[in-house]
Amino acid sequence: MRKQIAAANWKMNLTYQQALELADGLLKTEHSLNKNQQVVLGVPFPYLMAVKEKFAGNENVFIAAQNCNDKKSGAYTGETSAEMLQSIGLKYVILGHSERREYYNEGNELLAKKVDIAFEHGLQPIFCCGEPLAIREAGTQNSFVEAQLVESLFHLPEEKLNGFVIAYEPIWAIGTGKTATSDQAQEMHAHIRSVIAGKYGSDIANSVSILYGGSVKAANAKEIFGKPDVDGGLVGGASLVAAEFASIISALK
Numbered sequence: 001m002r003k004q005i006a007a008a009n010w011k012m013n014l015t016y017q018q019a020l021e022l023a024d025g026l027l028k029t030e031h032s033l034n035k036n037q038q039v040v041l042g043v044p045f046p047y048l049m050a051v052k053e054k055f056a057g058n059e060n061v062f063i064a065a066q067n068c069n070d071k072k073s074g075a076y077t078g079e080t081s082a083e084m085l086q087s088i089g090l091k092y093v094i095l096g097h098s099e100r101r102e103y104y105n106e107g108n109e110l111l112a113k114k115v116d117i118a119f120e121h122g123l124q125p126i127f128c129c130g131e132p133l134a135i136r137e138a139g140t141q142n143s144f145v146e147a148q149l150v151e152s153l154f155h156l157p158e159e160k161l162n163g164f165v166i167a168y169e170p171i172w173a174i175g176t177g178k179t180a181t182s183d184q185a186q187e188m189h190a191h192i193r194s195v196i197a198g199k200y201g202s203d204i205a206n207s208v209s210i211l212y213g214g215s216v217k218a219a220n221a222k223e224i225f226g227k228p229d230v231d232g233g234l235v236g237g238a239s240l241v242a243a244e245f246a247s248i249i250s251a252l253k
């Protein structure tokens with residue numbers, strides 16, 4: 001059975017003290033996660049180690065970086081490499097978030113390189129895809145998302161797609177309070193799975209965890225996660241409040 005994941009994306013929020021408080025708040029909440037369920041916390045770079053240490057010994061909780069550079073190392077002032085993330089024992093890195101695509105010009109080709117370098121350093125990407133409002137209104141979201149997958153992932157050998165993690169985040173639903181309906185999420189998740197099946201076969205497609213992101217909150221998580229092709233969520237705003245995120249975690253299948 002594929003993994004069910006509640007992933008937090010803290011983005012560029014919280015001071016160090018607030019980040020530790022949030023981590024403590026989450027530690028205090030009760031979770032009885034089974035072995036197919038994971039919590040992933042996408043933490044700002046300066047707090048990665050400290051938050052990781054807070055959850056040491058908590059085998060269902062993993063820490064993710066929110067980005068990495070596509071180059072191995074060298075004179076790239078201000079950047080963080082996959083090798084650095086590996087060296088502090090991380091398992092996950094979020095790649096291709098729509099905010100990185102939009103504000104930092106990250107395109108599908110660059111993201112293919114980031115995916116490769118993440119894998120070279122033992123990191124599992126949480127690969128984000130999703131269409132802007134104009135594409136949704138034009139009704140061409142399926143081919144738009146398909147191109148994101150094909151151009152950034154389909155050079156990978158089969159074993160890398162096995163157990164891969166994708167986050168579908170329609171841009172019009174991020175931070176807007178406007179959630180896709182659970183049926184819209186299911187429709188796109190099924191499409192993503194069928195695109196993967198077309199290239200890699202249905203066993204691989206069924207092993208991929210596809211998370212929904214975009215205004216997920218405690219009040220709608222159960223309904224969205226309940227859909228057959230939705231394997232959890234990537235949560236921004238609502239992940240910054242311990243009690244709220246805790247109830248999102250408990251909505252996992």
Ligand code: PGA
Nearest residue numbers: 174175214215235236237
């Ligand atoms: P949101 O963000 O939950 O605040 O809409 C989701 C995301 O950008 O990952």
